[in-house]
Amino acid sequence: MTVTVSTSATRQSVARAVGVTKLHGEGEAQVAALRGVDVEFTAGEFTAIMGPSGSGKSTLMHILAGLDTVTAGEVFIGDIRVSDMSDKQLTLLRRSRIGFIFQQFNLLPSLTAEENILLPLSIAGRKPSKDWFDRVVDTVGLAQRLHHLPAQLSGGQQQRVACARALVSQPEVIFADEPTGNLDSVSGAEVLEFLRDSVRSLGQTIVMVTHDPRAASYADRVIFLTDGRIVDELRDPTADAVIDTMRSLDSRARVA
Numbered sequence: 001m002t003v004t005v006s007t008s009a010t011r012q013s014v015a016r017a018v019g020v021t022k023l024h025g026e027g028e029a030q031v032a033a034l035r036g037v038d039v040e041f042t043a044g045e046f047t048a049i050m051g052p053s054g055s056g057k058s059t060l061m062h063i064l065a066g067l068d069t070v071t072a073g074e075v076f077i078g079d080i081r082v083s084d085m086s087d088k089q090l091t092l093l094r095r096s097r098i099g100f101i102f103q104q105f106n107l108l109p110s111l112t113a114e115e116n117i118l119l120p121l122s123i124a125g126r127k128p129s130k131d132w133f134d135r136v137v138d139t140v141g142l143a144q145r146l147h148h149l150p151a152q153l154s155g156g157q158q159q160r161v162a163c164a165r166a167l168v169s170q171p172e173v174i175f176a177d178e179p180t181g182n183l184d185s186v187s188g189a190e191v192l193e194f195l196r197d198s199v200r201s202l203g204q205t206i207v208m209v210t211h212d213p214r215a216a217s218y219a220d221r222v223i224f225l226t227d228g229r230i231v232d233e234l235r236d237p238t239a240d241a242v243i244d245t246m247r248s249l250d251s252r253a254r255v256a
Ligand SMILES: Nc1ncnc2c1ncn2[C@@H]1O[C@H](COP(=O)(O)OP(=O)(O)OP(=O)(O)O)[C@@H](O)[C@H]1O
Pocket: 024, 025, 031, 032, 033, 051, 052, 053, 054, 055, 056, 057, 058, 059, 060
């Protein structure tokens, strides 16, 4: 069964996939990573994408973020059709409208926390608003660490720098790929609380790929992928509800 995920008509759509299919490779080695995915992400919402290994989570996120192309279907960021864009247009779109948080933090080791946070804006030739910068730094709790190098920060603090870097340019949407995958449970919880706060108090929109039911429970909604299709969705999830849904997907897969 394929589920078409619907959203509230009153909220603005920030990212949308319509009938997206993605084939990797050629001939006998060809793999269908996504098979006709329809999904929409609305403003001010925190969504987690879950599913077994190989179900297409990273492929979906990369396609939504303009980092990979579709085989069929369409992708929109706001009302802009990403699936038609040239590489140059995609680079500009990513710089101006999309934020990224990676499992490995991806901070530049020779730059201070503050310089890392401001780097995307400097590259785009933009100046930060001082008020917004202060608010973001305050929200992530890094005011006392701005002049430290990444090596002088804990893993959790480094990931909070990466979160601030994603937020400071006020992107329409932040894509986070296993943001707590390299953190212990306490630092992971801090980062997740921060991500949830940035949605609740700063109005950010976040789409996060995770394997961890507890991480997914911080989201407003969880969508579940199996074998390249969206097969289920939970709103206001608890970790137990996410675990139960994952188990039921496993048993459905075994029966099929
Ligand atoms: N560049 C590629 N070339 C060939 N096949 C690929 C490529 N990228 C992904 N795939 C295949 O597409 C399918 C979906 O992969 P994807 O990485 O999106 O899954 P995932 O759910 O993110 O997995 P994981 O949880 O293990 O990271 C898998 O079968 C994978 O082997």
